[in-house]
Amino acid sequence: MTAPADHAFPTADLFKDAFRAHPAGIAVITAQGADGPVGLTASSVSSVSAEPPVLAFSVSTASSSAAALVAADTLVVHLLGADQLGIAQLFAARGADRFGGAVAWRRLSSGEPLLVDAPWALRCRILHRLPVGGSMILAAEVLSIEQSGHDGATPLVYHNRAYHRLDDRSMLD
Numbered sequence: 706m707t708a709p710a711d712h713a714f715p716t717a718d719l720f721k722d723a724f725r726a727h728p729a730g731i732a733v734i735t736a737q738g739a740d741g742p743v744g745l746t747a748s749s750v751s752s753v754s755a756e757p758p759v760l761a762f763s764v765s766t767a768s769s770s771a772a773a774l775v776a777a778d779t780l781v782v783h784l785l786g787a788d789q790l791g792i793a794q795l796f797a798a799r800g801a802d803r804f805g806g807a808v809a810w811r812r813l814s815s816g817e818p819l820l821v822d823a824p825w826a827l828r829c830r831i832l833h834r835l836p837v838g839g840s841m842i843l844a845a846e847v848l849s850i851e852q853s854g855h856d857g858a859t860p861l862v863y864h865n866r867a868y869h870r871l872d873d874r875s876m877l878d
Contacts, residue, residue, distance in 0.1 A: 728863065730750065730863075731784075731785045732785060733783045737812075737817050737818065738773030741804070742803075743769075743773040745796055747762050757846060757847075759832065760782060760844075760847060761845070762782070777831065778831060780831065781813070782826070784826075786823075789822055789823060808820060809821045822853065827849075828850075829848060832844045
């Protein structure tokens with residue numbers, strides 16, 4: 706059976722092209738791993754439920770940081786603003802020393818690493834792990850929320866392989 710002329714077969718490249726055109730908010734996810742703190746940058750975080758508060762995200766299973774996050778019972782999802790671009794880049798870089806002093810962080814009383822400059826930090830308990838292709842989808846219940854003094858932060862988004870800041874202008878104004 707062939708696809709109609711106005712539809713293309715969903716190749717990996719075409720799928721990636723479609724999502725490059727779809728902007729996504731940026732988060733850094735951290736956890737305490739067996740060998741110390743781990744973290745990575747993610748653009749897949751989404752709200753699932755407000756009552757109870759649950760979020761979901763996916764990570765590539767090829768990453769050693771992702772493997773430690775998947776194995777953790779709890780983790781922290783840091784929602785970043787444009788002022789935290791350097792943090793997003795650091796946690797996205799392969800082999801970077803993410804907790805070596807380039808970023809301000811502290812341990813929560815429960816042990817997870819908290820990035821102190823993130824506008825929002827959501828401490829979560831993993832509810833479900835679902836392997837899909839080369840990724841793992843994690844659903845997590847939000848246990849607590851920390852808000853820094855950056856509550857009016859300009860959002861940081863990823864679009865077409867680049868970071869961008871959003872402004873307050875609405876297309877509906």
